[in-house]
Amino acid sequence: MKMKPLQTLNLTQFLSAFADNMILFITLAIIKQNAFPDYYIGVVQASFLVAFVVLAPFVGAIADKHSKSRVLLVGNAIKSFGIIAMFLHVDPAVSYGIVGIGAAVYSPAKYGILPALTHSDHELLRANARMEGYTIMAILLGSVCGGILAKMSLSGSMIACLALYLLSLQLTLQMPKMQGDRTIRYGKAARTFVSDMSFLLKDRATRFSLVGTGSFWMTSSVVRLAIIAWVPAHLGIQSVDQISMLVAVTGVGIMIGALMTPKLVPARRYYNSFIFGILMIICILLFPLISNLYLTIGLLLLVGFSGGVFIVPMNAVLQDRGQGMIGSGKTIAVQNFLENAMMLAGVGLYTQISKDGLSPDLSITGIACILAGFVVYLIVQRERLKLSL
Structure with missing residues (x-):
């Protein structure tokens, strides 16, 4: 049975956010296993946040200029590369930083697509609330599952995380492809942001x-x-x-x-x-x-x-x-x-x-x-x- 676009978006968001929160505790296990200093978990978290700060003036324009369903796809693809880098033993801060870039690209598109998938203010409000609910569930369950899976098998937890991103990516292909505004210019958007x-x-x-x-x-x-x-x-x-x-x-x-x-x-x-x-x-x-x-x-x-x-x-x-x-x-x-x-x-x-x-x-x-x-x-x-x- 084919899901409605809103249902697909909610499931896509749940899977992506679930994996996002698994990664922090997978990374914590890597830090402990490889005897990194304890403070390095802060370096890893900071590398994730840098992307949100640096890309903030541009990601909204990216989401508006291109089809938002394709922006969601690109965001999940970048996150997947971050997990692959982690699997290949690239420094945890670099790997998590790549995931952060994907998350920064993904974030505005997941909200920006909602008005196009709803038909009234009331329906839009409900859709926003439902997405927040799915996100909170993903944060809670992802954090717990990340810790449990990382203890059982580090490589297995990373494969599970990659599978979630790829499944989320696959689901975005089922969403309607709506044209963006090609007239948007990134330089002007950055100046407007300030x-x-x-x-x-x-x-x-x-x-x-x-x-x-x-x-x-x-x-x-x-x-x-x-x-x-x-x-x-x-x-x-x-x-x-x-x-x-x-x-x-x-x-x-x-x-x-x-x-x-x-x-x-x-x-x-x-x-x-x-x-x-x-x-x-x-x-x-x-x-x-x-x-x-x-x-x-x-x-x-x-x-x-x-x-x-x-x-x-x-x-x-x-x-x-x-x-x-x-x-x-x-x-x-x-x-x-x-x-x-x-x-x-x-x-x-x-x-x-x-x-x-x-x-x-x-x-x-x-x-x-x-x-x-x-x-x-x-x-x-x-x-x-x-x-x-």
Whole structure:
């Protein structure tokens, strides 16, 4: 039975995101097996993020200029080359960096194709929500399966990852091929991107949201890496598959928080989401004080939950205001750039201090303090935003 285009897109996205999240824990197993220094996982993560930052001014134009289904195909093909490079023992940072290039190309096309596959605003909203649901499931399951498969067989886990990318690639061939806008010029698109970012940062509400979401993802990326080093030190767990399961707990918390957000922070009072940023900071600061597995699971859930409630209202107001200011697609492009730039800065700082021999406890405490600085900024801006509504 042939699937509808939206069903095909969702399955394609699920398989691709599943493999994306498997790779980090496959790479962690490679680092452990080949006795790379522990901080090298940060180098690997940074190599993935570099592509998103460098290519941000261009990937939206690529998705609009060409058939989006073919852009999805190219993105998965590049990711496949990254896995092949890993299989051929190319440096993990280089291999993961190639995957990052594929992911950066793939990202705008998966959202950009949705309006063409739906017939109303309501259907488009449902399609976006469904895609986010598939992505979250892929992140959780991919992280866990990556750890389990890597423990069983490194080569087998890489073959499984490649198979998922190739299957996702094959599915994109079944999607309708819609013509892009061949008049788009990449140089002009890059200049427009810079002016769009400046425009959004001048508006109080969109600046508030961009600072909030960026600081959250920066913190999450650092905490994810720090927890990978923290778990063996505090809980005595060395197994990659068990570490991957613990890291995935945060994703469960984010999903619960996102579902609870409408009841906790109404859209019109998005500026109150800083409260959950404070809760997130408190939870992160507690990690150096505990060494119990069940307390760890509870804290990871709470970190994810508070983070979910922290960013969802800001995402909503950013998309709503951004659509009227510069358009939804351009707003997402700017948001992706700033979030990935902040994640790259956070991961780079974490990697450097880990290389210098500082403990995971200090890294976790440090990122909590940096997040606190951003939350203080949001608190200062809150009164001005309340007066402008």
